[in-house]
Amino acid sequence: MHKINIGLSEEQRRGVCDLLNRDLADAYLLLIKTKKFHWDVIGPQFRTLHELWEEHYETLTETIDALAERIRQLGFYPVGSAEGFLKMASIKEENQEIPTATAMVEKLVYDHELIIRNLREHIDQCSEQYHDEGTADFLTGLMEGHEEMAWMLRSFLEGESVQADDVGVRKEPVSATN
Numbered sequence: 001m002h003k004i005n006i007g008l009s010e011e012q013r014r015g016v017c018d019l020l021n022r023d024l025a026d027a028y029l030l031l032i033k034t035k036k037f038h039w040d041v042i043g044p045q046f047r048t049l050h051e052l053w054e055e056h057y058e059t060l061t062e063t064i065d066a067l068a069e070r071i072r073q074l075g076f077y078p079v080g081s082a083e084g085f086l087k088m089a090s091i092k093e094e095n096q097e098i099p100t101a102t103a104m105v106e107k108l109v110y111d112h113e114l115i116i117r118n119l120r121e122h123i124d125q126c127s128e129q130y131h132d133e134g135t136a137d138f139l140t141g142l143m144e145g146h147e148e149m150a151w152m153l154r155s156f157l158e159g160e161s162v163q164a165d166d167v168g169v170r171k172e173p174v175s176a177t178n
Helices: 010-040 046-073 080-087 100-130 133-158
Strands: none
Touching: 010 046, 010 080, 010 100, 010 133, 046 100, 046 133, 100 133
């Protein structure tokens, strides 16, 4: 194997790749959860959420590939098993119960925000501890993507949702003059 000579020691690259593998594991579990919710969502928000989550899992798929390739660029191998993902991830697997659409959104907001907090720490570690500004910049881009997805999901929660059971619906009769 050709020795990698990019200005980072093997120890620095190994430390960075450990962080990247943790981010990869979180992204994979978030992808699984997003796909599952995409399949299972029901109710008046079905189409909106179904389409939003399709966009999100496509973005997450690209993120996963980019993380794995960054690990390879640094001379190591990405985690690639369900067991490995579960061991390294900070995100927890979803149980088998099917939550309401709103609860699904809340769970995904929580996970995106957890990933954002982790990425902030990893960016600092890449810069300060491992002196790898390239990976710090790479992770900053990933963090911004999660910030956007979390914002979209929070906006859904903050908006007025459609109520199927007439909760919060105006009960006044509508007349021709209204």
